[in-house]
Amino acid sequence: MPKKKSYHHGDLKNALIKAGVEILAKDGVSGLSLRKVAGRAGVSHSAPYSHFADKQALIAAISTEGFRQLYERESTVADLYADQPSKQLIEAAWAYVQFAMDDPDRFKVMFSAVLEKEKEYPEFVSESQRNFQLVRRIIEANQAAGVLRSGPSDLIALSAWGIVHGFVMLWLEGQISHAVLEKSSLRELVEFQLRQIMLD
Amino acid sequence: MPKKKSYHHGDLKNALIKAGVEILAKDGVSGLSLRKVAGRAGVSHSAPYSHFADKQALIAAISTEGFRQLYERESTVADLYADQPSKQLIEAAWAYVQFAMDDPDRFKVMFSAVLEKEKEYPEFVSESQRNFQLVRRIIEANQAAGVLRSGPSDLIALSAWGIVHGFVMLWLEGQISHAVLEKSSLRELVEFQLRQIMLD
DNA sequence: CTATAATCTTTACAGTGTCAAGATTGAGAG
DNA sequence: CTCTCAATCTTGACACTGTAAAGATTATAG
Numbered sequence: 001m002p003k004k005k006s007y008h009h010g011d012l013k014n015a016l017i018k019a020g021v022e023i024l025a026k027d028g029v030s031g032l033s034l035r036k037v038a039g040r041a042g043v044s045h046s047a048p049y050s051h052f053a054d055k056q057a058l059i060a061a062i063s064t065e066g067f068r069q070l071y072e073r074e075s076t077v078a079d080l081y082a083d084q085p086s087k088q089l090i091e092a093a094w095a096y097v098q099f100a101m102d103d104p105d106r107f108k109v110m111f112s113a114v115l116e117k118e119k120e121y122p123e124f125v126s127e128s129q130r131n132f133q134l135v136r137r138i139i140e141a142n143q144a145a146g147v148l149r150s151g152p153s154d155l156i157a158l159s160a161w162g163i164v165h166g167f168v169m170l171w172l173e174g175q176i177s178h179a180v181l182e183k184s185s186l187r188e189l190v191e192f193q194l195r196q197i198m199l200d
Numbered sequence: 201m202p203k204k205k206s207y208h209h210g211d212l213k214n215a216l217i218k219a220g221v222e223i224l225a226k227d228g229v230s231g232l233s234l235r236k237v238a239g240r241a242g243v244s245h246s247a248p249y250s251h252f253a254d255k256q257a258l259i260a261a262i263s264t265e266g267f268r269q270l271y272e273r274e275s276t277v278a279d280l281y282a283d284q285p286s287k288q289l290i291e292a293a294w295a296y297v298q299f300a301m302d303d304p305d306r307f308k309v310m311f312s313a314v315l316e317k318e319k320e321y322p323e324f325v326s327e328s329q330r331n332f333q334l335v336r337r338i339i340e341a342n343q344a345a346g347v348l349r350s351g352p353s354d355l356i357a358l359s360a361w362g363i364v365h366g367f368v369m370l371w372l373e374g375q376i377s378h379a380v381l382e383k384s385s386l387r388e389l390v391e392f393q394l395r396q397i398m399l400d
Numbered sequence: 401c402t403a404t405a406a407t408c409t410t411t412a413c414a415g416t417g418t419c420a421a422g423a424t425t426g427a428g429a430g
Numbered sequence: 431c432t433c434t435c436a437a438t439c440t441t442g443a444c445a446c447t448g449t450a451a452a453g454a455t456t457a458t459a460g
Contacts, residue, residue, distance in 0.1 A: 008425060008438055033416060044440045046418075051438090055417065111373050112308070128375060149396070154380050155389070158370070159363060159396040166366025167358065173311050175328060180354050189355070196349070196359040197396045208407055208456060233447060244409045246449075251407090255448065402460090409454070416447065423440070430433080 013051040013061075015041045020062045021106060029105045034058065060121040063110040067127040070099050070110075074134055085138075085145040086198065090191050092138055093164045097190050100168045108172065135161050147198055159197055167193050213251040213261075215241045220262045221306060229305045234258065260321040263310040267327040270299055270310075274334055285338075285345040286398065290391050292338055293364045297390050300368045308372065335361050347398055359397055367393050 009015065019040040023032050034055050035045045052058045077095045081088035100107040136157040142148040148156060167190065170176050184192070209215065219240040223232050234255050235245040252258045277295045281288035300307040336357040342348040348356060367390065370376050384392070 006425080012438080034418090035416070045416095046441085047439050049418075049439095108312070111369065111375070112312075129377065132375075132377070152383075154377075155384075155392055156396070158367065158376065158380065158389075159393050162366030162370060162393060163359060163363040163396075164366070165370060166362030166364070169311065169369055170358070170362060170365060175311070175332075176358065177329065177332070177354075180358065183352075184355075189358075192355055193359050193362060196356070196363075206456080212407080234449090235447070245447095246410085247408050249408095249449075404457105404459085406457075407455080409452100411452085412450085414447100414449095417445095419442105419444085421441085421443105423438100425436105425438080427436090428434090430431100 009041070009043060009047075012041060012043060012047065016048055016051065016058060017061050017065055020058060021065070021103075024062070024105045024109065025103050029109055032059075032105075032109075057121075059109055060124050062106065064121070064124045064127050066106055066110045067124070067131055070096075071127070071131050071134065073099055074131065078134060078138055082141075085142040086147045089138055089142050089147065089160070089198075090194055092135075093160075093190055093194050094187060096164055097168055097171075097186065100172065104172050107168075132157065132161070142198075149197075149199065156197075160194070163193050163197065164190065209241070209243060209247075212241060212243060212247065216248055216251065216258060217261050217265055220258060221265070221303075224262070224305045224309065225303050229309055232259075232305075232309075257321075259309060260324050262306065264321070264324045264327050266306055266310045267324070267331055270296075271327070271331050271334065273299055274331065278334060278338055282341075285342040286347045289338055289342050289347065289360070289398075290394055292335075293360075293390055293394050294387060296364055297368055297371075297386065300372065301386075304372050307368075332357065332361070342398075349397075349399065356397075360394070363393050363397065364390065 016037055019037045020032065023036055023040060027036075034048055037058065038045050038048050041047075048058060052061065073095050074092055077091050078088055081091055136153050139148060139157045139160055140153045143150055143153065143156070148160075167176075171186070180189070216237055219237045220232065223236055223240060227236075234248055237258065238245045238248050241247075248258060252261065273295050274292055277291050278288055281291055336353050339348060339357045339360055340353045343350055343353065343356070348360075367376075371386070380389070
C-alpha cells in the first residue's frame with residue numbers, strides 16, 4: 001500500500017473511491033461532492049479529473065465497487081447453505097437487507113447511477129449482471145428442491161429480487177409504518193415477504 | 201385561476217410545484233434547481249423562500265402532490281374492477297407501473313425525499329398512508345375471494361407493494377436485462393410478478 | 401385610510417462541477 | 431545516465447447552485 005507524500009499520489013483512483021464511500025457513510029448522498037472527496041484524499045480539488053471524466057464516473061466506480069462487495073457477501077452465504085435451498089434463499093435475502101442497512105446511502109447510490117449508460121460503464125453492468133446470475137442460481141436450486149414454483153428462472157429471480165429490493169427501498173424511505181414494524185422484527189418481515197412466493 | 205402580472209403572483213406556491221414537475225419531466229432530477237423553478241414561474245430566484253423553507257420542502261410538496269395523483273389513478277382503477285378482485289389487483293399494479301413510467305424522475309423523487317421527516321412534512325406522510333390503505337383494501341378483497349393467502353393484510357399488502365415497487369425500481373435503473381424484456385412485454389412481466397404471490 | 405404582515409426583489413456569500421493552463425514527476429528511448 | 435514525453439497533480443477561473451439578509455411592494459385587517 002503506497003502512501004508516500006510525493007507529488008504523485010500513487011493510487012489516487014482507489015483512494016478517491018474509498019474517500020467517496022466514507023463521505024457517503026458520514027454525510028449522506030447530499031454531502032458527497034467531488035471537492036470533498038478530493039480533499040479527503042489529500043489532493044487538490046480537480047485532481048479527480050485525471051482519473052474520472054466527471055462526478056457521474058466517480059459514482060459509477062463507487063457503485064461498481066459496491067456490487068463487488070455485495071457479490072462477495074451473497075456468494076459466501078450461498079455457499080454456506082448450498083445444501084439447504086430454502087434457508088439459502090432466506091439467508092441470501094437477509095444478507096441483501098443487511099448490506100443495504102450497513103450503508104443506506106451507498107446502497108441508494110448503487111441504484112441511482114446508471115440509467116442507460118450501459119455503454120459508458122461496462123464494468124458496472126457486468127458486475128450487476130454477475131449478482132443477478134447468482135440470484136438466478138439460488139432460485140434454480142430452490143426450484144429443483146420444490147421450494148419455488150417451476151417456470152423461467154430469470155423471471156422468478158426477478159420476482160424474488162424485486163420483492164426483497166422493493167421491501168428494502170420502502171424501508172429506506174420510511175414508507176413502512178411503525179405499526180407494522182412494532183409487530184415484527186425486520187428479519188421476520190423479510191422472511192415473511194419471501195415466503196409469499198415460496199410453496200408450502 | 202388568477203394570472204395577473206402584478207407584484208404579487210397570486211398563487212405562487214402551486215405555480216412553483218407545477219413548474220417543478222415540468223422541469224423534472226424535461227431536465228430530470230439533476231436539472232431541478234430552485235432558481236430554474238423560480239424562473240419558470242416568472243419570479244425572482246429567492247421568491248420561493250416565501251412559501252418553502254428550503255429546496256427539500258419544495259420537493260416534499262411535489263412528492264405530496266404526486267401521491268395525490270397516484271391515489272386518484274389507483275382508486276379509479278380499484279373502483280372500476282371492484283367486482284373482480286384478481287383483475288382489480290393486476291390492473292392496480294399496472295396503473296402503478298404506468299404512473300412511474302409516465303414521469304420516471306418525479307416517481308423517483310417521490311421515493312427519495314422524506315426519510316424520517318415525518319414530523320416536518322405531515323401532509324406527505326398522510327398522503328402516502330392513504331395510498332397504502334388503498335392497497336390494503338385491495339389485498340383484503342382478494343383474500344376474501346381466495347385469490348391471495350389469508351394472513352395479516354398489512355404484511356401481505358407490503359409484499360404486493362414491494363414486489364411491484366421493486367420491479368419498477370429495477371426497471372427504472374436499467375437493472376432488468378434486455379434478454380428478459382425481449383421475451384415479454386412490460387405488462388406481461390408485471391402480471392407474472394404478481395402471480396407469484398397469487399394462489400392458483 | 402392606515403398600519404401591518406405577507407409577498408416578492410436585490411444583493412451577497414460560500415459551495416459546487418468543470419475546464420484550461422501550468423507545474424511536477426515517473427518511466428522509457430537513446 | 432540523461433533526455434524527453436506523457437501521466438499526474440495544482441492553480442485559477444467561470445457559471446451555477448442553495449440560502450440568508452435587507453429592502454421594496456402591496457394586499458388586507460383594523
